[in-house]
Amino acid sequence: MKYVDEYRDGDLAAKIAAAIAAEVRPDRTYSFMEFCGGHTHAISRYGLEDLLPANVRMIHGPGCPVCVLPVGRIDDAVRLARRPGVTLLTYGDMMRVPGSKGTSLLKAKAAGADIRMVYSTLDALRIAEAEPDREVVFFAIGFETTTPPTAVALKLAAEKRLPNLSFFVNHVLTPVAMRAILTAPPVPGERPVAIEGFVGPAHVSTIIGLEPYREFAERHRKPVVVAGFEPLDVMQAVLMLVRQVNEQRAEVENQYIRAVTPAGNVAAQSLVDRFFELRESFEWRGLGSVPASALKLRDEWAALDAEKRFSVETIRADDNPACECGAILRGQKRPAECKLFGTVCTPETPMGACMVSSEGACAAHWTYGRFREHDSLRRAS
Amino acid sequence: MKYVDEYRDGDLAAKIAAAIAAEVRPDRTYSFMEFCGGHTHAISRYGLEDLLPANVRMIHGPGCPVCVLPVGRIDDAVRLARRPGVTLLTYGDMMRVPGSKGTSLLKAKAAGADIRMVYSTLDALRIAEAEPDREVVFFAIGFETTTPPTAVALKLAAEKRLPNLSFFVNHVLTPVAMRAILTAPPVPGERPVAIEGFVGPAHVSTIIGLEPYREFAERHRKPVVVAGFEPLDVMQAVLMLVRQVNEQRAEVENQYIRAVTPAGNVAAQSLVDRFFELRESFEWRGLGSVPASALKLRDEWAALDAEKRFSVETIRADDNPACECGAILRGQKRPAECKLFGTVCTPETPMGACMVSSEGACAAHWTYGRFREHDSLRRAS
Amino acid sequence: MTVRSPIKAYRRKLDLANGRVDLGHGSGGRAMADLVSGIFREAFANPFLDQGNDQAAFPTPRGGRMVMTTDGYVVSPLFFPGGDIGSLAVHGTVNDIAMSGARPLHLSASYIVEEGFPLADLKRIADSMGRAARAAGVTIVTGDTKVVERGKADGLFISTAGIGELPDGLDLSGDRAEPGDVVVLSGSIGDHGVAIMSSRENLEFETAILSDSAALNGLVEAMVAAAGPHLKLMRDPTRGGLAATLNELAHQSGVGFRIEEAAIPVKPEVAAACELLGLDPLNVANEGKLVAVVSPAGADALLAAMRAHPLGAEAAAIGTVVADDQQFVQMTTGFGGGRIVDWLSGEQLPRIC
Amino acid sequence: MTVRSPIKAYRRKLDLANGRVDLGHGSGGRAMADLVSGIFREAFANPFLDQGNDQAAFPTPRGGRMVMTTDGYVVSPLFFPGGDIGSLAVHGTVNDIAMSGARPLHLSASYIVEEGFPLADLKRIADSMGRAARAAGVTIVTGDTKVVERGKADGLFISTAGIGELPDGLDLSGDRAEPGDVVVLSGSIGDHGVAIMSSRENLEFETAILSDSAALNGLVEAMVAAAGPHLKLMRDPTRGGLAATLNELAHQSGVGFRIEEAAIPVKPEVAAACELLGLDPLNVANEGKLVAVVSPAGADALLAAMRAHPLGAEAAAIGTVVADDQQFVQMTTGFGGGRIVDWLSGEQLPRIC
Amino acid sequence: MCLAIPALVTELLPDQMAKISLDGVKKTISVALVDDVAPGDYVIVHVGHALARIDAEEAEKTLALLAEAGALATLEPEGRA
Amino acid sequence: MCLAIPALVTELLPDQMAKISLDGVKKTISVALVDDVAPGDYVIVHVGHALARIDAEEAEKTLALLAEAGALATLEPEGRA
Ligand code: SF4
Ligand code: SF4
Ligand SMILES: [Mg+2]
Ligand SMILES: [Mg+2]
Ligand SMILES: [Mg+2]
Ligand SMILES: [Mg+2]
Numbered sequence A, B: 001m002k003y004v005d006e007y008r009d010g011d012l013a014a015k016i017a018a019a020i021a022a023e024v025r026p027d028r029t030y031s032f033m034e035f036c037g038g039h040t041h042a043i044s045r046y047g048l049e050d051l052l053p054a055n056v057r058m059i060h061g062p063g064c065p066v067c068v069l070p071v072g073r074i075d076d077a078v079r080l081a082r083r084p085g086v087t088l089l090t091y092g093d094m095m096r097v098p099g100s101k102g103t104s105l106l107k108a109k110a111a112g113a114d115i116r117m118v119y120s121t122l123d124a125l126r127i128a129e130a131e132p133d134r135e136v137v138f139f140a141i142g143f144e145t146t147t148p149p150t151a152v153a154l155k156l157a158a159e160k161r162l163p164n165l166s167f168f169v170n171h172v173l174t175p176v177a178m179r180a181i182l183t184a185p186p187v188p189g190e191r192p193v194a195i196e197g198f199v200g201p202a203h204v205s206t207i208i209g210l211e212p213y214r215e216f217a218e219r220h221r222k223p224v225v226v227a228g229f230e231p232l233d234v235m236q237a238v239l240m241l242v243r244q245v246n247e248q249r250a251e252v253e254n255q256y257i258r259a260v261t262p263a264g265n266v267a268a269q270s271l272v273d274r275f276f277e278l279r280e281s282f283e284w285r286g287l288g289s290v291p292a293s294a295l296k297l298r299d300e301w302a303a304l305d306a307e308k309r310f311s312v313e314t315i316r317a318d319d320n321p322a323c324e325c326g327a328i329l330r331g332q333k334r335p336a337e338c339k340l341f342g343t344v345c346t347p348e349t350p351m352g353a354c355m356v357s358s359e360g361a362c363a364a365h366w367t368y369g370r371f372r373e374h375d376s377l378r379r380a381s
Numbered sequence C, D: 001m002t003v004r005s006p007i008k009a010y011r012r013k014l015d016l017a018n019g020r021v022d023l024g025h026g027s028g029g030r031a032m033a034d035l036v037s038g039i040f041r042e043a044f045a046n047p048f049l050d051q052g053n054d055q056a057a058f059p060t061p062r063g064g065r066m067v068m069t070t071d072g073y074v075v076s077p078l079f080f081p082g083g084d085i086g087s088l089a090v091h092g093t094v095n096d097i098a099m100s101g102a103r104p105l106h107l108s109a110s111y112i113v114e115e116g117f118p119l120a121d122l123k124r125i126a127d128s129m130g131r132a133a134r135a136a137g138v139t140i141v142t143g144d145t146k147v148v149e150r151g152k153a154d155g156l157f158i159s160t161a162g163i164g165e166l167p168d169g170l171d172l173s174g175d176r177a178e179p180g181d182v183v184v185l186s187g188s189i190g191d192h193g194v195a196i197m198s199s200r201e202n203l204e205f206e207t208a209i210l211s212d213s214a215a216l217n218g219l220v221e222a223m224v225a226a227a228g229p230h231l232k233l234m235r236d237p238t239r240g241g242l243a244a245t246l247n248e249l250a251h252q253s254g255v256g257f258r259i260e261e262a263a264i265p266v267k268p269e270v271a272a273a274c275e276l277l278g279l280d281p282l283n284v285a286n287e288g289k290l291v292a293v294v295s296p297a298g299a300d301a302l303l304a305a306m307r308a309h310p311l312g313a314e315a316a317a318i319g320t321v322v323a324d325d326q327q328f329v330q331m332t333t334g335f336g337g338g339r340i341v342d343w344l345s346g347e348q349l350p351r352i353c
Numbered sequence E, F: 001m002c003l004a005i006p007a008l009v010t011e012l013l014p015d016q017m018a019k020i021s022l023d024g025v026k027k028t029i030s031v032a033l034v035d036d037v038a039p040g041d042y043v044i045v046h047v048g049h050a051l052a053r054i055d056a057e058e059a060e061k062t063l064a065l066l067a068e069a070g071a072l073a074t075l076e077p078e079g080r081a
């Protein structure tokens, strides 16, 4: 795969690892947050922890739209799907995400709701056209990456005047969440947040460009390196972050120059702008309510808005109080420090946001990395 | 089973057989038509041919509503069932009846049409109420016996104002068909019809009483004995017919006095009259077009009439030209005299009306009686 | 009247170009036989399958012979008076093994489950299946579970296969009926089919009739011991009922049967339900009955042994095998006349006419 | 950071009161293992089933041992690049027999057909099944066909059972892997799953990838001959892929595995399709591959014999068995890091994240 | 045609429905077509509806006539011929 | 998050759709979000849509930088520490 395999080269990885090892100062630690689940996945999937020096610590951020969607919105989707006549379309990732009372789309489907997995937003148009008797609702989730494809479907739905298609919109915003993490008031009794820099989103940045990250460098003095999702991209970004820290710089750098331009995808931005506007605030699993952190359809598209068409009223539902997702997403705890991790909370039966998708911090650690605890224990014994 | 088992007593049957044998004149034959498939069934099922004297010949009439429904009406039902949104309800008997081009409701169902078997007309109401999104069409067939139950369903449908239930009416009339058989012009080259008396309908007569048969006795000088469907009923009726013939009487007699009154079921008659009126003419498989031989819904019930709701236009379709059903139903031929009998025409793949239901003359002979040809051959060889 | 030569029904070839499977193909009648011979017999071509029995006998590498059989269970409803799909899946397969005279040994169970199926029901069925297996003395040694999307199955289907050990010297097969042999039936017919129909929602009648579903291997053991080489064949009259089984056997052995309606046990409630629905008990399914053909010399001993077993208490000689190149199953009715007992054409449907 | 004692994942009990079967229960992962142990193992309780292999071995009355296995085939679509449900139903069952080292002898076939199914397709599938059986040297000795109403099945399901003869002295079982043993894979992974997904309408991608569906009994014979007692076990990584199979084996043998990603053959198109769908080839199904565990002394001979067979041309040693009370399957990634290879949680679904 | 069977009415139900029994087989049917049906009556059941009431006396009469005809035949075994 | 992969555009189709190929795996996607896509371009594909075009020169540059960093490490194997 061109533009993929080059960035998975194990020999080169060993050399970059050596380069990082050569540049880190042994007398200090480096704590970087990779905001995106894509990076978390790459780190876990390729075992980057084994290649990075022990004093470089990666904090897994909340950048997984599946993980952060609050229980109440899952419940909304389940309720929508259970309505007679409604067909709910969803990306496969959402199927197993637990709502409240142990429900999920997978279970609602098993119990009879018409829920179908789609691969593309365009499937929604195809299905709505093919089945005019069904009320087709597209469960739109995702960060800035996934919003433009939803906007394309909205545009086509509006053009085709499909009376039976609507969108349950849950698109959320990356920079706002990054800011929320950085500005969260310290929780009494918890270690203070220690993020010294961000590995910035790959595909989100293809859309939004580099400008939105400038505040983190300039106001918060945190270096940001936008990076691709391949493991060498991540390693190079870590190297660039180490250098910024060592040189006491705080800049927005772009490692992912092959796909990300400073301005981003302007056409996509304006299409998104045509259909969406900011919500006053939105609930994030693990982060709580964050002002202006999500999008909704503009009033002029009310006809396409499933929330309006079906009078969706989200009922707040709480995660398990023992779940440490918040602290983990803020970099204050690690998955294995949660009491539920790997006992009652596993990917089969996730208790919190971070265990839901394979890109969540807890799930990635469970799925790919949990042998490390074991190894360290064995070494200790 | 009270009122059933008494009339299936084999010992008594042997005695009645002896009585008939005692009363028939050896110098002549007796040809009686049992109009009803119910009698045909009893004769075949219980092997009455073995109990009747050889010179008493039973001619199997067209009294099976499944058998006589013409191909064009089956095609109508298939077309109705294939309409998107339509659910066609039918008695099980109709499922395998072939329409034109080898189709049938069973095959249409296999190919995706929503066709369901029901046991009672009331099932139609239940289904229409339970599934308001379906256009439910009840495929109403039958003689005067089955028409009143349809009328009850019509009455309830009208009272409940079910907007999604309609009736595809194919109810036909017994006395009219009897008259058509008696008055059919002789077919050149065929033996003349030789019906000397009728075993009259059992359950039809519970509804219509005895009066309608009077014309056959009085105008056509044919004795009619209304008889029950149990085998002893049939034997007793044969005895009564033999006596009328021997005594040169032609009367309407009632063997089935336990269930048939002279006036019939007046309540049922008036309910039928409220909903139905005569069709100008109707096509019968085997008999051709017969004036005033069937019912249709009165204009005031047009809303319940599937023919009107779906603009049914029956397209005439012919039976296999080699099929001898007409001659068989008129008593001029026997099933085994048809070239197709038992070769290409069997109950699995019926070619004509008489092979369609197990009550048809050909089917009854195939299913229960065909060993007789074989036996007579063997005896001859 | 022209009488022509004996009639052999013309068998229309399967319409392989445009035909579709319909419910008639699954009803144990002629349509099904045509499907099997038109598609499967040719595709799988081998002498074991060609034996045409409900189980195949084959030599084992170490000497001796074994039999193997399979059946799919798609009964609806899954729970019915007198049993459930789990016990039925054991009984049906044990019986198909036992009909060859073999001792059933092991079963396999393949579950195809529809998404949304209640775990409680699954457990109830598996428990019932396990109980039935233990009671029949067989083990379910291997299994498989597949889940299909909602709407792509009818709750649960079970396919069971079974193997058994065939005693030396025993040769029971559907082609062994000879004129003069006696036909024996182990008990009343139609119970299973009526129990199933009574529990179907759309038929809506109530009876106290229970399915006869039972494992017959114990009865068979007693029969083999009592009749020895006089026993020619056994078969369980399941789908298509006694009528289908006798016609199959007539066809396979190239003989006719003459049976006596009065000798065939039918429970009054079964007879009544059949009257209501316009069905003939001869066409109704059984799951705990067998038909045996025995040479006259062994008939009495066989009947005595059967009647001594709880599952054969009502066993009766119902007729004899006759020479008949038409392979008719003829019956003297309780009324004294004669008739043919034919396969049912297509699916068994409640009638109004 | 607090490090606690080694983590044993808490296994939530099946919710037998209110739970329902979902698609995850059929996907070859932990949910399925829970279903089997929570319902079937207890219900059918017997030592043969408890062997926990894809086939059960048992002694035969005349001495010697046989194996029996069953699988339900519900593949959609029924025809896919490289095969169809008919050939698959033979290969899958032949392979489950062969994995024990047994010589496959006979199969049974239970067809559950949806009303309306084209006879032409049925014939094509039966013919393919017959061809696959002849090619694998087995006979389909017995069968059954049921027809269910439209909407109550997904066109056609086939359940196949099979029996085989186990050579004396051979004892291959999933519980025999020991630290130090070598793990061998017979060829590239993911072909079947990708071929199936590429032919699903709603995924809409095109590849030239064919299913690897094949009967492995010939390869197995060569392996047994070459490695003799050094060969410890074999298993075909079907549902759940290589990941599920290695985890099953780790669990059954109470060991861990360490494998090398770089040693596992994956066709570029399979890798590409997996990238597009967000899947891991380790979780994707195979139908013509096997994993073997062999003691180090036999590894070279085994690999040489495998590579000499057309179905093992790409055979590779992919790792070793290690002592690990956590029973982890650990993998050194092509990139040089370490990771766990876990069972897939629930159904394998295309991801966007 | 017109499969129908006599059954015992065991219970009247609302909406002109009734429970019937046929040798222990129970079913709910409509009695809308027959006036004044009462438990203990036998009615002829067709497609879920009662069509007529069985007249017990007339049934006796029929059986008596049958017996008489049978007896006659037995008395004159050779018949009239 | 945001699983996406670079793939080669092989053919433009009507309605702003295009055929892409990823090592022989072909798929039809929407290119509505990227201006002036042409066959031969590599685009980043996410949920059936192209999100961005890959800039071949910049990709080279990245690889060059990586190679340089790697080479540096190889030259100074002990690192700075
Ligand atoms: S292990 Fe589960 S409960 Fe604990 S922090 Fe992670 S997601 Fe929350
Ligand atoms: S055998 Fe068939 S074709 Fe011949 S008369 Fe009878 S129904 Fe018609
Ligand atoms: Mg069988
Ligand atoms: Mg069977
Ligand atoms: Mg299996
Ligand atoms: Mg009931």
Ligand SMILES: [Mg+2]
Binding pocket: C054, C095, C096, C235, C236, C237, C238
């Ligand atoms: Mg059988």
Ligand SMILES: [Mg+2]
Binding pocket: C143, C144, D054, D055, D069, D070, D071, D096
């Ligand atoms: Mg198996």
Ligand SMILES: [Mg+2]
Binding pocket: D054, D071, D092, D093, D096, D238
């Ligand atoms: Mg298998």
Ligand SMILES: [Mg+2]
Binding pocket: C054, C070, C071, C072, D143, D144, D145
């Ligand atoms: Mg069978």
Ligand SMILES: [Mg+2]
Binding pocket: D198, D199, D200, D201, D203, D204, D205, D206
């Ligand atoms: Mg495709």
Ligand SMILES: [Mg+2]
Binding pocket: D054, D095, D096, D235, D236, D237, D238
């Ligand atoms: Mg296997």
